[in-house]
Amino acid sequence: MNAIEQVFRSAGVSGRLHVADIDGGAEVAVGADEPVVLASVFKVPLVVELHRQADLGLLDLAERVRVPAEDRTPGPTGLSAMLDGAVLSLRDLAYLMMAVSDNTAADAVLARVGLGAVNAMLAGLGLPGTRVEHDCRGLFARMLADAGVSDMAALAEASTDPAVVARLRVLSPAHTNRGTPREMTRLLGMIWRDEAASPGSCAAIRRLMGLQVWPHRLSSGFPFDDVAVSGKTGTLATLRNEVGVVEYPDGGRYAVAVFTRSHGTAQNQPRADAAVGSAARIAIDHLRARTTAHI
Amino acid sequence: MSNTDIVLAMFRLRISFLLMDLVRHLAYFVAVAEELHFGNAAARLGMAQPPLSQRVKRLEEELGVRLFDRSSRQVALTEAGRLLLPEAREIVLRVERLRDLVGGAADGAGTTVRAAVPSDLGGAVLAALIAGFRARCPGVRLSLAEMGTAAQAAALLDGGLDVGVLRHPVTASGLGFGPVLVQHPGVLLPEGDELASWSAVHLADLAGRALVLFPRESEPGLHDETLATCRRHGFAPVEVSPAANAGFALGLVLSGTAVALGPPAGVPGTVWRPLAGAPIAWRCSTAWRGEPGPHVGDFTAVAVRVLREDAGMADDAAAPARRVAPRPATGFLA
Numbered sequence: 326m327n328a329i330e331q332v333f334r335s336a337g338v339s340g341r342l343h344v345a346d347i348d349g350g351a352e353v354a355v356g357a358d359e360p361v362v363l364a365s366v367f368k369v370p371l372v373v374e375l376h377r378q379a380d381l382g383l384l385d386l387a388e389r390v391r392v393p394a395e396d397r398t399p400g401p402t403g404l405s406a407m408l409d410g411a412v413l414s415l416r417d418l419a420y421l422m423m424a425v426s427d428n429t430a431a432d433a434v435l436a437r438v439g440l441g442a443v444n445a446m447l448a449g450l451g452l453p454g455t456r457v458e459h460d461c462r463g464l465f466a467r468m469l470a471d472a473g474v475s476d477m478a479a480l481a482e483a484s485t486d487p488a489v490v491a492r493l494r495v496l497s498p499a500h501t502n503r504g505t506p507r508e509m510t511r512l513l514g515m516i517w518r519d520e521a522a523s524p525g526s527c528a529a530i531r532r533l534m535g536l537q538v539w540p541h542r543l544s545s546g547f548p549f550d551d552v553a554v555s556g557k558t559g560t561l562a563t564l565r566n567e568v569g570v571v572e573y574p575d576g577g578r579y580a581v582a583v584f585t586r587s588h589g590t591a592q593n594q595p596r597a598d599a600a601v602g603s604a605a606r607i608a609i610d611h612l613r614a615r616t617t618a619h620i
Numbered sequence: 621m622s623n624t625d626i627v628l629a630m631f632r633l634r635i636s637f638l639l640m641d642l643v644r645h646l647a648y649f650v651a652v653a654e655e656l657h658f659g660n661a662a663a664r665l666g667m668a669q670p671p672l673s674q675r676v677k678r679l680e681e682e683l684g685v686r687l688f689d690r691s692s693r694q695v696a697l698t699e700a701g702r703l704l705l706p707e708a709r710e711i712v713l714r715v716e717r718l719r720d721l722v723g724g725a726a727d728g729a730g731t732t733v734r735a736a737v738p739s740d741l742g743g744a745v746l747a748a749l750i751a752g753f754r755a756r757c758p759g760v761r762l763s764l765a766e767m768g769t770a771a772q773a774a775a776l777l778d779g780g781l782d783v784g785v786l787r788h789p790v791t792a793s794g795l796g797f798g799p800v801l802v803q804h805p806g807v808l809l810p811e812g813d814e815l816a817s818w819s820a821v822h823l824a825d826l827a828g829r830a831l832v833l834f835p836r837e838s839e840p841g842l843h844d845e846t847l848a849t850c851r852r853h854g855f856a857p858v859e860v861s862p863a864a865n866a867g868f869a870l871g872l873v874l875s876g877t878a879v880a881l882g883p884p885a886g887v888p889g890t891v892w893r894p895l896a897g898a899p900i901a902w903r904c905s906t907a908w909r910g911e912p913g914p915h916v917g918d919f920t921a922v923a924v925r926v927l928r929e930d931a932g933m934a935d936d937a938a939a940p941a942r943r944v945a946p947r948p949a950t951g952f953l954a
Contacts, residue, residue: 401951588840
C-alpha cells in the first residue's frame, strides 16, 4: 500500500487526492477522477464566478448588500453566527465566505451571481465533472428532510447516527455540489496562473484563499514559516475536505485537492483533519524530490 | 370494456414493454461499465458483441448523453456514465429481486437469503439464529457467511449480500438498519490476575497492559471508537494486537500477554469482570441496501430476538442520547 493510502487508513478515512505541480505536468493521483462531494469547497467556483462577473462589469465588488437579521443561513461562523442586520460589500461577503466559510455570506453571493452562471463558467473552463446543485440553505433543507428533524442542533446530533448518515443524499456526489480532485486542482492552477479571470481578479481570489483561518487540515502538513498555504475547507457529517495551494520559497507551487470520508460518525475527527495535511505533504515531497533529482 | 379502457390497456402494455426494455439496457450498461471491455461484457452476458454495442448506443441516444469514451484500445466511463452507474445497478438489482420475490412466492420455495454475521458471534448464538430463521421461514434457504463490518457494507452495497449483522458506527450511503442493540463489554483477564479480586474493573486499572481487539480492517469504526474510549478513561494500551478469531485472543489472555474486551465468557483459566460504569458501548444491528425485502424483515426479527436472548444485548433505546458540543471548525459546511 502506498504511503498516502496508509495515512488515510490510519486516520480512519477513505480518501481521494490530486496534487499537481502548477508550473509543470507532474502529479500524484489517488482516485483523482472519482466524483466527490464538495461541501463548502463549492465556494471556490463561486468566488471565481463572482470575480469574472466583476471583470465583465456585470457587478461591482464594492456594491452593498443588505443581510437582514431574520434571513440567515445556519452556520457556526461569520454572519451565520451574528445576530444583527448588516450591510456589507460583495467583496467583504466573499472574504467571510472564504476565510471562515460563512454560509450566509456564500448564499448572499450566490443569490447575486446565480447558480446557472456558476455552472456555465465551470463548463466553459472545461470542468464538466464539477457542478453546483444548490446553495447552503438548499443543502441544509435536503439534510433536514432526509434526517427527519426540524432544526440544525437536532441535525448535528442526528448526523452521528449511522442510520441517518446512510440516508443523507448530500453525501452522494450525484445529489449535491460535486467535483473531482483533478478538476479542483485544475481550477486552482487557473487561479494561480491568472487564467481563471483577469490577473487582478485572480490575485484577489488568491488573497482571499490565503486569509483562510483554519490551521487543522491542509496547513497542518506544512509547519514551515517560509511556506505559504492557501485553501478552502469543506466539512459535512463524515466528510473532511480541503483544496488549496502550497507555495515554497524556491518558487515551487502545488495545487492540492484532498477529499476524505470517515468510517466513524463522530463530529470531531482531528485525525481526519490532520490526514488531509499529511497526505498532501507526502505527495508534494514526492513531487519535489522528483524535480530536484531531475535538475 | 370501453374504447378508452382498451386504449389505456394498450398504453399500459406499451409502457411495461418500454420499462422492461430500459431495465435490460441498463443491465447491458452495467456489465460494460464493470468490465470496461465490450468483448468481456458480451461474454459475461452470453451474447455477441455487435448487438451489445448497438444496445448501449441506443441507451445513450435514449438518455441523450454519452456514457462511454471509446478510444481504439480502451473503454472508459464518462462523467455521466459514472453518475448513472450506481443508480443503474440499483434498478437492475431491484428488478432482479422483484422477480425472485414473485418467483419465490409462486413456488413457495427456492428462495435464498444471503446473510453475513461477525466472526466472533459465538457458536451457540449462531446456531440459535439459524434455527430461529428455519422455524420462521421453512421454505427459504439461509446462506450464511462470516464477515466483518467493512466487508459486509461493501457486499451489501454491490448486491453480493441481502442482509448482515454489523457493528456500528458504519458509514455507507444507502444502507438501511434494523433496531440497534447495545452491549457493554467487560474485560477478560487471566486467572490469578491481581485485578480478578475486584468485582468490577475500572478502565484506568488496565493502564500499562496490552489489549487484544478485533482487527481494524474489519471493524474500522468500532475499533477506533473503542480505543478512543479506552484512552479517554485512562487506559492507553501499550500494544494493540488484532485478533480475527476468538481462539487467538484467548491465547493472548491465557498467557498473560494482553487483556481482551467482550461479553461474559466462562472460559477455564480466565476471569471475566464488568467494567465499572460500563464506559464502552458496542452497538450492532442488521443492515440491508435500499428497501428491505420480506425475508430481510424475517431475518432481522429473528436476529434481534436471538441477540437479545442469547447474546445478552439490550435495546439501544435506553442508551443516553449522543451529545454534540458545537465547535466552529467542525460545524456543517465549515
